[in-house]
Amino acid sequence: MQQATPQTMVLTKSALLKYTIFSIVFAAFTLLIIILPAEYDIDPTGIGHELGLTIFHQGKDASADQLLTPEASKKSKGDSETIEVLVPAGRGVEYKFIMAQYQKLEYEWITDGSALYFDLHGEPEGDKTGYFESYAIATLSEMKGSFTAPFSGSQGWYWKNTTDSPITVQLIVKGEYAQHGLK
Incomplete structure (x- = not known):
């Protein structure tokens, strides 16, 4: 050879x-x-x-109204709402609220046991550059608080599950928003 x-x-x-x-x-x-x-x-x-x-593409180029599922588009003012979000094993999901500038959202979320990496952030309405502003980043199994939207657009959480099994997040919210759902 x-x-x-x-x-x-x-x-x-x-x-x-x-x-x-x-x-x-x-x-x-x-x-x-x-x-x-x-x-x-x-x-x-x-x-x-x-x-x-x-x-991977779902919602990247859509307007804020098109990002969310119709069944999750109820308007909430003074009533609290409980939402269950399933975060698949080894994956991440985003759950967003469409809010006008200065609207307030009170929230509490808890997992069914395991901690999740999360980024609570907002994306300005109409922005095509990919800009977002993070309000809190950590790895926790629960969190409680409130925030006021600094700008109109989508506000919410990215949760990442690094375990081998799905994790359910129970999200309880009360506040002002137009729509909400998985992005």
């Missing part, structure tokens, strides 16, 4: 053309099957949905 040396690794024009075509086909395949479904929710083949890649 002869070892490849720099002198023996000369590519012919046909080999170079073959590798170039292979690279273009591979890039197109990756774009159609992985990148478009995950980043832009465009899934011409349907394979991205079957692989679960379209979930």
Whole structure:
């Protein structure tokens, strides 16, 4: 068996053309099957949905009203509301409230035992840059408090579950908001 040396690794024009075509086909395949479904929710083949890649995009480019599920869009003023949020094993979820500037939300959340990494933050309405402002970041199994929205937009939690089993968060809220739900 002869070892490849720099002198023996000369590519012919046909080999170079073959590798170039292979690279273009591979890039197109990756774009159609992985990148478009995950980043832009465009899934011409349907394979991205079957692989679960379209979930990464949910709500990225939507307006605040389109981010939330219709069943979770009740308006709440003085009554408290209890919401259960399931955080799958090894995954993260966002639960958001659409609030006008200076609206107040009182909250309390508790898990069914395990601590979750969380980021309580807000995203300004209409912002396309990806800007968000964090109000609290920690790893806890419960938290109680209130906040006043510093700007109009979506305000809420990102919870990340690093365990091997799903964790249920019981979220109790009272305050002023237009809609709420998973983002």
